[in-house]
Amino acid sequence: MMDLLGGYNSNSDTDADGPVEKKAKKSDPRFLRAAPAISVMTRRNHGNELIHLVDPSSQIIVEAPIQGPQVLDPQVQKALAGEMQENYHFDETVFKKQRTKFQRTGQAVGPSQQSVVRTTLGYTTKRLEQFEKTENDQKKRPKFESKDPLVDGSDDEAVYGVWGPPSQEERWHAENSLSDIQKGGLESLAPEQLAERAYVKERDRLLGVQEEAKEEQPAWERLVDRKMAHLLPPKMDGEGVEPKSTFHGIEESNYKGQSWVAPPSGMRSVIDGDALDIDHHRCYVPKKCVHRFIGNDKGIHRIRLFPKTGHLLLGGGLDGVCKVWSIAEKKLMRSYHGHAAAVRDVQFNNDGSKFVSASFDRVLRLWDTESGKVLNTFGNKKVPYVVKFYPHDDNFFVVGCSDNKIVTYDATTAEITQEYNHHLAPVNAIIFVEDNGVKMVSSSDDKKVLVWEWDIGVPVKYISDPTMHSMPCMVMHPSLQFFVTQSLDNTICVFQAGNRFSMQKKKKFSGHQVAGYACEMTLSPDGRFLACGDGKGKLFFWDWKRHKILQKYHAHDKGPAIASVWHPLEPSTMFTCGWDGSIEVTADYISNPILAGSRKPGIIFETPKIEGFLDIIPILSIAYAILRRHV
Numbered sequence: 001m002m003d004l005l006g007g008y009n010s011n012s013d014t015d016a017d018g019p020v021e022k023k024a025k026k027s028d029p030r031f032l033r034a035a036p037a038i039s040v041m042t043r044r045n046h047g048n049e050l051i052h053l054v055d056p057s058s059q060i061i062v063e064a065p066i067q068g069p070q071v072l073d074p075q076v077q078k079a080l081a082g083e084m085q086e087n088y089h090f091d092e093t094v095f096k097k098q099r100t101k102f103q104r105t106g107q108a109v110g111p112s113q114q115s116v117v118r119t120t121l122g123y124t125t126k127r128l129e130q131f132e133k134t135e136n137d138q139k140k141r142p143k144f145e146s147k148d149p150l151v152d153g154s155d156d157e158a159v160y161g162v163w164g165p166p167s168q169e170e171r172w173h174a175e176n177s178l179s180d181i182q183k184g185g186l187e188s189l190a191p192e193q194l195a196e197r198a199y200v201k202e203r204d205r206l207l208g209v210q211e212e213a214k215e216e217q218p219a220w221e222r223l224v225d226r227k228m229a230h231l232l233p234p235k236m237d238g239e240g241v242e243p244k245s246t247f248h249g250i251e252e253s254n255y256k257g258q259s260w261v262a263p264p265s266g267m268r269s270v271i272d273g274d275a276l277d278i279d280h281h282r283c284y285v286p287k288k289c290v291h292r293f294i295g296n297d298k299g300i301h302r303i304r305l306f307p308k309t310g311h312l313l314l315g316g317g318l319d320g321v322c323k324v325w326s327i328a329e330k331k332l333m334r335s336y337h338g339h340a341a342a343v344r345d346v347q348f349n350n351d352g353s354k355f356v357s358a359s360f361d362r363v364l365r366l367w368d369t370e371s372g373k374v375l376n377t378f379g380n381k382k383v384p385y386v387v388k389f390y391p392h393d394d395n396f397f398v399v400g401c402s403d404n405k406i407v408t409y410d411a412t413t414a415e416i417t418q419e420y421n422h423h424l425a426p427v428n429a430i431i432f433v434e435d436n437g438v439k440m441v442s443s444s445d446d447k448k449v450l451v452w453e454w455d456i457g458v459p460v461k462y463i464s465d466p467t468m469h470s471m472p473c474m475v476m477h478p479s480l481q482f483f484v485t486q487s488l489d490n491t492i493c494v495f496q497a498g499n500r501f502s503m504q505k506k507k508k509f510s511g512h513q514v515a516g517y518a519c520e521m522t523l524s525p526d527g528r529f530l531a532c533g534d535g536k537g538k539l540f541f542w543d544w545k546r547h548k549i550l551q552k553y554h555a556h557d558k559g560p561a562i563a564s565v566w567h568p569l570e571p572s573t574m575f576t577c578g579w580d581g582s583i584e585v586t587a588d589y590i591s592n593p594i595l596a597g598s599r600k601p602g603i604i605f606e607t608p609k610i611e612g613f614l615d616i617i618p619i620l621s622i623a624y625a626i627l628r629r630h631v
Contacts (some may be wrong), residue, residue: 105131241320243338243365245372248331252370260326260333261352261370263309283524283571285541285551287588293325295332299579302345302520302563306352310568312369313575314355315583316343322357324369325583334372338365347387349394354411356397358384364399366411376414380407388430390454391437398440400427406442408455420457422450428472428518431483433497441501443471443485451501461501468493468503472518478527488515492532492542509542511549520563522574533561533576539586556580 102108166174189197253259296317306312312333313325320339325332339359348355354375358364364378364387383402390396395411398420406420406427425445433439433451439460440452447468451461471485476497482504483497492509496502512519512534521532529550530542537556542549555561556578567573573587 105135107131241338241340243336243374245337245367246335247333247372248335249326249333259370261312263306263311264328267309281526281571283526283528283566284588285529286572286574286586287551288586289555289584290587291330291585293330293332293583293585294581295323295325295335296321296581298342299559299562299581300577300583301343301579303565303575303577303583304346304348304355305565305567305575307348307350308352308568310570312352313583314346314348315577316346316357317581318342318579320359320361322346322355322367327585336367336372338367338374339363344383344385345387347389347397349389349397350391351394354394356387356389358387358399364409376411378409378414380416383426385426385428386430388432391432398430400430400442400444402426404444404446406430406440406452418455418457420450420452420459422459423448428470429474429485431474431476433476433480433483436480441474441483441495441497443474445470447471449485449495449501463495463501463503465503473520475521475523477523478525484509484521484523484530486514486519486521486532490515492521492530507547509547511542511552512538512540514560517560517562519560522564522566524566525568525571531564531566531574533564533578535560537561537578537580539564539576555584555586556582 098108249260251260293313293315296315296319298318300315300317302316304314306314311327313327314322315325316322320337320341320343322336322338322343323332324334324336336357339357339361340363341360343357343359345358346355348369353369354366355369356364356366360383362379362381362383364384365374366376366378367373368375378399380401380403382405384399385402386400388398390398390408396408396417397411398406398408400406404421404423404425404427406423407416408418408420409415410417420440420442423442423444423446427442427444429443431441433441438454440454441449442452443449447464447470449463449468449471450459451463452459469487469489471487471493473486474483476483481497482494485493485495487493490510490513494504494507496504509530509532512532513536514532514534517535519533519535521530523530523544528544530544531539533539533555537554537558537560538552539555539561540549540552555576557580559579561576561578564574564576567575570587573585575583575585577583
């Protein structure tokens with residue numbers, strides 16, 4: 001409106017010939033430059049806080065903030081068209097700092113390092129001056145940074161409190177003071193301090209040994225140990241208890257100088273290895289218990305007879321003690337103390353002069369039977385489950401361990417000479433087959449039977465069947481053509497020992513309950529009868545050909561009849577052991593002095609109970625041979 005009014009003159013009615021004044025240029029109607037009205041109270045209270053803008057095109061003073069969109073005039077845009085616009089790059093941290101300062105004081109520094117001042121409502125000139133003065137005072141004030149406490153000595157608590165750092169004096173004394181050992185040596189320490197130092201030193205040494213053992217142990221073995229840790233006894237430091245032996249007999253040698261271990265006179269032919277005449281050594285089922293050996297504090301897990309002669313009986317007890325009894329004298333001869341845990345298995349060597357004991361304390365000991373001395377100690381930090389001597393060399397024996405391996409030890413050097421590592425679970429049983437021990441058969445908790453060549457770590461035969469169960473015990477048949485296994489499905493299975501090594505599925509023995517127990521079987525020397533205990537302490541006898549139970553009776557209380565052995569010479573005598581701590585001797589014979597001069601000296605023949613006409617024929621043949629010899 002002001003532009004329009006400026007175009008008018010007060011002398012509008014004058015002549016056209018007069019001078020004409022230049023009209024004011026009209027502004028572009030697209031741009032609205034209107035200012036809202038300002039009230040009297042606002043002008044009175046905030047007159048000095050308003051932003052004063054001058055429009056250069058119209059020379060009109062706008063006394064209020066421009067409202068609405070701000071669009072430049074096209075002519076101004078043309079003037080600025082030739083200028084290059086710069087893109088500003090700013091730091092976000094600096095921007096937030098300047099923004100906070102702008103909100104607090106109304107002043108800030110822009111990207112072009114130019115000061116920006118906001119004079120809006122609420123910020124008077126006096127207030128801005130106060131802000132500026134306060135900031136200048138803060139800049140001029142020196143910053144005092146004290147690295148050391150103001151007061152040294154006993155007054156540090158006034159500065160730092162009770163948790164303050166030590167003073168310079170205390171730090172100096174701590175750095176330059178001498179310990180008790182530096183002042184007077186180890187002799188100046190009290191006995192309690194010396195004992196504590198020795199304990200800490202030994203503890204650190206054991207920890208170092210354990211760490212070295214863990215580093216040397218492969219990752220696979222550590223995995224197996226963790227998997228089987230809940231089933232195995234805890235590991236023990238060292239080699240168990242100190243071994244010792246006690247002789248319980250009257251004298252260790254007789255008037256002839258013969259040791260108490262020597263077999264009775266008249267058995268030279270048996271020791272030399274002459275085969276027994278099966279027809280003249282017919283066995284029968286024992287009928288009753290004739291004696292009990294009692295001497296262990298706990299149960300007895302395994303028993304073994306002296307090789308070939310059977311005049312001594314070796315037992316491994318759950319109290320960690322091995323004992324040898326004399327069968328003829330029926331008394332304890334020697335005890336062998338050398339294990340801190342239960343004995344899992346014992347085994348004589350081929351001539352009976354030595355035996356090996358395997359215990360749950362992860363230690364195996366080689367004992368001298370006569371003197372009771374420990375000849376060597378073996379162990380690989382695994383639990384040994386079964387021990388067998390190599391039939392062709394007493395210097396080697398194999399051990400089935402809890403780490404799924406079979407290891408061969410050299411008895412003289414205590415070194416492992418061979419490993420058989422193809423089972424997937426702990427190895428429970430080992431026997432030697434074919435040509436008196438050319439091949440080895442092993443069974444494991446993985447329900448498999450493997451056949452090995454001696455000293456070759458790769459199996460030559462793999463026996464596995466979906467119907468097979470774990471077989472914790474295996475025994476060779478006297479004919480050397482079969483071996484029997486104790487299966488945990490309450491059956492006894494038979495395998496062919498040689499050639500195919502196949503299972504005889506039609507030949508099984510059942511009727512006993514052994515699930516969960518490793519009850520060891522035995523066979524009569526003539527191979528006619530099979531005997532085995534069960535988990536309820538009963539003793540069963542089967543006929544080998546007909547697979548029928550011939551007899552059963554209760555043998556042991558408070559646990560299973562865990563092992564049984566048949567005497568190699570006396571036809572109707574066998575021994576059983578159980579967890580009640582006793583060894584029971586069962587027999588049914590009458591010694592006949594007329595038969596003392598038979599063709600096999602030292603063999604005691606039985607006068608059997610005649611059950612039928614067919615049973616009397618062997619007796620008549622024996623009598624006829626003896627009479628013919630004497631005549």
